[in-house]
Amino acid sequence: MEFVYEGKTKDVYALEDGNYLLKFKDDVTGEDGVFDPGANTVGLQIEGAGKAGLRLTTYFFEILKDRGIPTHYIDANIDEAEMIVKPAKMFGKGLEVICRYKAVGSFLRRYGMYAKEGQELDAFVEVTLKDDDRQDPPISADALHMLGILSLDEYVELKSLTQKISGIVKEELAKKGIDLYDIKLEFGRMDEGNGIMLIDEISGGNMRAYKNGVYIEPLKLEKMLS
């Protein structure tokens, strides 16, 4: 296998059969030594973080497979912190898709004139560009279309898949009495055909989860669920 790309929390290798291997690392994003899933910098290493992230990702991707939701997931070896995935084509230089059930974080910072902290949101979907230099700006369906990043039909599919997947994750967390406030997903185009599939991972670092109003740290969430 051939090394392709070093990510912040995962390394990517190309396999001979056309698929890819993702190696989950113990590096976690954060600043000043504090774990912050929303940060764009790698702040520290936590032993076992890679395997914990992969364990939760595998847990959710297996559920999505059973529900017929398209993802890039093929198989995982948790002891080696490795996941085998299908090839995917990125949208532009990468998008993040956020689904919100409660008004917190950047949503509240932007729309605090109209929303109260913690107010219920109805699976609200928004897309941000992956662009560290410009603080990952939110972008509308029209702008994504006009800039050639995503067609309007793809946007409709992206939004619908995001609400389905987020709903499934929310439902799974609810079984353990955990509330999902928001979740960040990534999608790609399938190598063949024009369909869209979920890529990357679904782990504690992708979501804000609370129990009885108390925020659950990503690694703790992974222990509570798997």
Next chain:
Amino acid sequence: MEFVYEGKTKDVYALEDGNYLLKFKDDVTGEDGVFDPGANTVGLQIEGAGKAGLRLTTYFFEILKDRGIPTHYIDANIDEAEMIVKPAKMFGKGLEVICRYKAVGSFLRRYGMYAKEGQELDAFVEVTLKDDDRQDPPISADALHMLGILSLDEYVELKSLTQKISGIVKEELAKKGIDLYDIKLEFGRMDEGNGIMLIDEISGGNMRAYKNGVYIEPLKLEKMLS
């Protein structure tokens, strides 16, 4: 008539017949004594700025009336810097609607990874909240709907009216060899019925206009057109 509200560049009075009188002032927005139409603070006074703004506004609103575009405009007295308008209901605490033909300004600051400075944009419409404390954040149709500011049907109408009106302004400027890069409009709900109409003004301070690649100052633009 009764004083209602002191705006940055206009004062508002209620008339006995239910309509309103807008008094255009010589105050212009800007910072550190420099005229900047995009600024949220009133920086200086320029003699004749109020009348010049009203003259251009009247010029465009009369054209829009002829084209059957709904606006709040009834009549104007340029010597007194006064415009009589219909009553309108605001969307939330106020929105601005921007139509872009060239990638400049905040569009470029946000989407510079995908757009080059001055790149053609196809009458791209975006909405921002009027919220000085939060730097007038852009907001999507879905968020406007979810926060109860605008229905999805109203958004469709708003976007369509914005493109029509901006197209007319662009066409008028083009007759004098002037290029419209972008324009900012405001809309309100009509007092009776559910329709949407253009409110506020259309003057140099609402748009970025260029001639042979050189930016035209708002007051100069008003002289060139009227």
